[in-house]
Amino acid sequence: MIRDFIFFFSEAIISIRRSGLMIAISIATISVSLVIFGIFLLISANISNLSSFFSSKLEVRVYLKDSVSSDESKALQTQFEAMPSVRKVTFISRDEAWKTFQKSFPTIKLGNILSDNPLPHSFRLTVSDTEQIPPLVTRIRALPQVDHVSEMGEYAHRIATFSKYTRIAGILLVSLLTMATLLIIVNTIRLTVIARQDEISIMQLVGATVSFIRWPFIIEGLIIGIIGAVIAISFVSFGYSLLVVKFQESVPFVPMLYDSVTLNMIRLTVFALGTILGVFGAYLSVSKTVKQY
Secondary structure, eight states, X not given: OHHHHHHHHHHHHHHXXXXXXXXXXXXXXXXXHHHHHHXXXXXXXXXXXXXXXXXXXXXXXEEEOTTOOHHHHHHHHHHHHTSTTEEEEEXXXXXXXXXXXXXXXXXXXXXXXXXXXXXXXXXXXXXXXXXGHHXXXXXXXXXXXXXXXXXXXXXXXXXXXXXXXXXHHHHHHHHHHHXXXXXXXXXXXXXXXXXXXXXXXXXXXXXXXHHHHHHHHHHHHHHHHHHHHHHHHHHHHHHHHHHHHHHHHHOTTSOOOOOHHHHHHHHHHHHHHHHHHHHHHHHHHHHHHHXXX
């Protein structure tokens, strides 16, 4: 078994040396495709991370009419807590809101101008799902005790929508690149097989099985896929590290993805796709070509 593997591997190396230019083109093509694939995964992951960040900070402010009593406020809080996608409800009295405002803006001496507290009672609703914000706001605005509703869900909703369409566009782009890369690998290894048709015919005449003939080419495809994947992972990882540092220096308040688990999963996905493309492309090429001899 080990002796067979050594033979197959040596044959694959010999084949790669014979077809150096075509192999280089295949590696370059698969590297470019995997770089684009890795960039798409990083963009998608960062947009999802940004959407989750905004969603976690997402609040809906509900301002009540002056005529609302404390009992009605308590009933409203219970009603808000029962609404879908509402994670937390906080009641803010008008006195508390006035004190907070004065602490936040100490230079504004409104006490010299206003004799009464102009702020109403309000609720702060923490929402978990951006998709539920529009119907939630519509439902709250219909309540007779509510004077005004302020919601910050528009930006989060836009980010979620952008993330959705980016994911769809990325999947289409990666699918096209994957098909193009697969065709190039198939044709590259097929040219190698055709160049060695006399050798293959002799091997078949002396009793070599299709499986025995096929393995060196599959290993060749595996090597092409692995080299292309390693180049792509190195390029994407180095580029992303530089980009994150520069971006965080310019826009420090926007969260970027640092999670090592997620980044390693992206690297593993790129490596797996490169390996699969190489092996599958080689298998298709050999399976169709060897049967002709």
